[in-house]
Amino acid sequence: MRHIISILIENESGALSRVAGLFSARGYNIESLTVAPTEDPSLSRMTILTRGSDEVLEQITKQLNKLIDVVKVVDLSQAAHVERELMLIKVRATGKDREEMKRMADIFRGRIIDVTESTYVIELTGASSKLDSFIAAIDAGLILETVRTGVCGIGRGDRILKI
Amino acid sequence: MISGAEIVIRCLQEEKVDCVFGYPGGSVLHIYDALFKQDQVKHVLVRHEQAAVHAADAYSRSSQRVGVALVTSGPGVTNTVTGIATAYMDSIPMVVLTGQVPTHYIGQDAFQECDTVGITRPCVKHNFLVKDVKDLAVTIKKAFHIASTGRPGPVVVDIPKDITAQMCEFEYPKSIHLRSYNPVVKGHLGQIKRAVQILQEAKRPIIYAGGGAILSDAAEKLTLLARKLNFPVTNTLMGLGSYPATDKQFVGMLGMHGTFEANNAMHYSDVILAVGARFDDRVIGNPEHFGEEKRRVIHIDIDPSSISKRVKVDVPIVGNIVDVLDELLKLMDGNFKTDPDLANWWKQIDEWRGRDSLRYKQAEYIMPQFVIEKLYEVTGGDAFITSDVGQHQMFAAQYYKFDKPRRWINSGGLGTMGVGLPYGMGVLMANPGAQVACVTGEGSIQMCIQELSTCKQYGLPIKIINLNNGMLGMVRQWQEMFYSSRYSESYVTSLPDFVKLAEAYGHVGMKIEKPEDVEPALRKAFTEHKNDLVFMDFIIDPVANVFPMVSAGKGLTEMILAEDL
Numbered sequence: 001m002r003h004i005i006s007i008l009i010e011n012e013s014g015a016l017s018r019v020a021g022l023f024s025a026r027g028y029n030i031e032s033l034t035v036a037p038t039e040d041p042s043l044s045r046m047t048i049l050t051r052g053s054d055e056v057l058e059q060i061t062k063q064l065n066k067l068i069d070v071v072k073v074v075d076l077s078q079a080a081h082v083e084r085e086l087m088l089i090k091v092r093a094t095g096k097d098r099e100e101m102k103r104m105a106d107i108f109r110g111r112i113i114d115v116t117e118s119t120y121v122i123e124l125t126g127a128s129s130k131l132d133s134f135i136a137a138i139d140a141g142l143i144l145e146t147v148r149t150g151v152c153g154i155g156r157g158d159r160i161l162k163i
Numbered sequence: 164m165i166s167g168a169e170i171v172i173r174c175l176q177e178e179k180v181d182c183v184f185g186y187p188g189g190s191v192l193h194i195y196d197a198l199f200k201q202d203q204v205k206h207v208l209v210r211h212e213q214a215a216v217h218a219a220d221a222y223s224r225s226s227q228r229v230g231v232a233l234v235t236s237g238p239g240v241t242n243t244v245t246g247i248a249t250a251y252m253d254s255i256p257m258v259v260l261t262g263q264v265p266t267h268y269i270g271q272d273a274f275q276e277c278d279t280v281g282i283t284r285p286c287v288k289h290n291f292l293v294k295d296v297k298d299l300a301v302t303i304k305k306a307f308h309i310a311s312t313g314r315p316g317p318v319v320v321d322i323p324k325d326i327t328a329q330m331c332e333f334e335y336p337k338s339i340h341l342r343s344y345n346p347v348v349k350g351h352l353g354q355i356k357r358a359v360q361i362l363q364e365a366k367r368p369i370i371y372a373g374g375g376a377i378l379s380d381a382a383e384k385l386t387l388l389a390r391k392l393n394f395p396v397t398n399t400l401m402g403l404g405s406y407p408a409t410d411k412q413f414v415g416m417l418g419m420h421g422t423f424e425a426n427n428a429m430h431y432s433d434v435i436l437a438v439g440a441r442f443d444d445r446v447i448g449n450p451e452h453f454g455e456e457k458r459r460v461i462h463i464d465i466d467p468s469s470i471s472k473r474v475k476v477d478v479p480i481v482g483n484i485v486d487v488l489d490e491l492l493k494l495m496d497g498n499f500k501t502d503p504d505l506a507n508w509w510k511q512i513d514e515w516r517g518r519d520s521l522r523y524k525q526a527e528y529i530m531p532q533f534v535i536e537k538l539y540e541v542t543g544g545d546a547f548i549t550s551d552v553g554q555h556q557m558f559a560a561q562y563y564k565f566d567k568p569r570r571w572i573n574s575g576g577l578g579t580m581g582v583g584l585p586y587g588m589g590v591l592m593a594n595p596g597a598q599v600a601c602v603t604g605e606g607s608i609q610m611c612i613q614e615l616s617t618c619k620q621y622g623l624p625i626k627i628i629n630l631n632n633g634m635l636g637m638v639r640q641w642q643e644m645f646y647s648s649r650y651s652e653s654y655v656t657s658l659p660d661f662v663k664l665a666e667a668y669g670h671v672g673m674k675i676e677k678p679e680d681v682e683p684a685l686r687k688a689f690t691e692h693k694n695d696l697v698f699m700d701f702i703i704d705p706v707a708n709v710f711p712m713v714s715a716g717k718g719l720t721e722m723i724l725a726e727d728l
Contacts, residue, residue: 009343010343013292014280014284014292017281017284018284021284021285025285055471058471059468059472062467062468063468065467065468066314066466066468068288068289068309068341068343068344069289069343070343071342071343163342
């Protein structure tokens, strides 16, 4: 099962490696990981996309909670939430492909944020599956470079992760 | 204003630390200078940093206090890693103070620099790098707090040399609050009530207590509870002493080398009351096989991640064991009654007991089991027994009947050879004047043999019981059983003359080769040589094996017994 784990963690050097180290030491997988400070600069918020059975997820949550720097842990995917990922994708844009690429970016509600004679950089935001679809929809031979932030997510409505 | 080095020492004094195990070096010279100028904190100079950490670890295991080690940067730190990992696996509260190169040298590959926080991260409960002298006292306070509360464990504080030279006001915080660390103490009342209900209904119950019961100082409460319930009690290797081994309700240690009755009672139970134990692979054998019997499990542990990790638990109770047991006992007052079927269960257990699975044959050689039995008699069952890792460890666990907690000091989780002698040092520093025997083998003892020198310096009269079979016995046993007797590298040649070796270090050496000499030699060691370290080299049966045995991957009841062979 796919799970999105949100963690509030002390914004201290080494905190990230404690989390990453825990996952590798115990053989849990990380599909993506994003981290940045929150509105309270002493806290960072980390979002980890992982897969595992319910038992594994229970262990992941418990083990994360055991880390001294971890303040709170929530499995976002257990209830209503929204998730987004941002992708920057550099594509070849010459000849007839130039117009086609512009059209595809529009269809996926992407924005072209860098233009040269032969390339575009397209910014695309959405659920990870939407970004996957965009990659699948364009000619693979035209992709020069992709960079994705990994998933970040937040609970809907009154579900708030705060101390 | 005092220096950072003086702050370190003042903090130790505030924490009532009376003894630190360590080894000096460049990065900790300021701290050693501060240590020199006072006499409240005693320092034990070991011969290798690994031993400093093992000794601090045993200091903690044998008392209720936090053990402290102090080492220099770089190799000083890397030498401690085995000791830290050993303490971590057994949840031992310990603070390790490590020197670090000056702040502005960090990351420059300076002389004796290593990434201490990085190297120790996977084997500590937490670690710190102090970057500002103003944070020093509060960091040390946090280290002691984290090490000793919740599920205990080792904490490393890495202190750069320049920090120890800088001047600062000293104020030691009286208490500390960490927003991200609030271990649960009290168990959930609803769950405890459910547990009481299940205990009442149990027809084939067992109490299964591990190291957590010792760490939580819950032996007394556990004994009260077991007596009230009249349930059989088994201990893990780490739990020995949490329930009196000489009591009739005690069915012995369980697991890979557990007794026939303990393993069967555990497997065929309908209710398990697990107390500070974690159902690890050496305890329950094959989890699928273990899962074949239907039973209800009540699990008391301070660490939620230990619950339902390997075995599904029906009633999880997260809390400090001694508090939870207290609550359980309170709820069991009044009209609490155990099931009348219990009598049948005891009949069954006594039948299993009748197999006498720890029976062994005397031979012309000294049998290792016999040495432990005699050691038990000679010490009146009241010694601190440290051990190394291997066959001798299992013999000590099986044949020395521990009636008190914190008397059995061994590396259960990590299984670290070489701990025995430094463990003896730590025990004696925490319990001056106590009887201490280190049960070891000729393989293990050589892993920290240099500490004989430390023992001489500080007059630590450990009795070393060297069960010498000229073999790495446990390795040899597995090779005999599972590798068609191909004894690959398990035969130790060129052994030193241990008697002369002991004498060279200024101790007493004895070589014992006949069964009839075992007891007199032990008596002599514990009376005439009460105040000497005595190295007792027992030449034992080279092919004695540890039984019962559950082979790796087998079920708990699929034991090989000595009588089967």
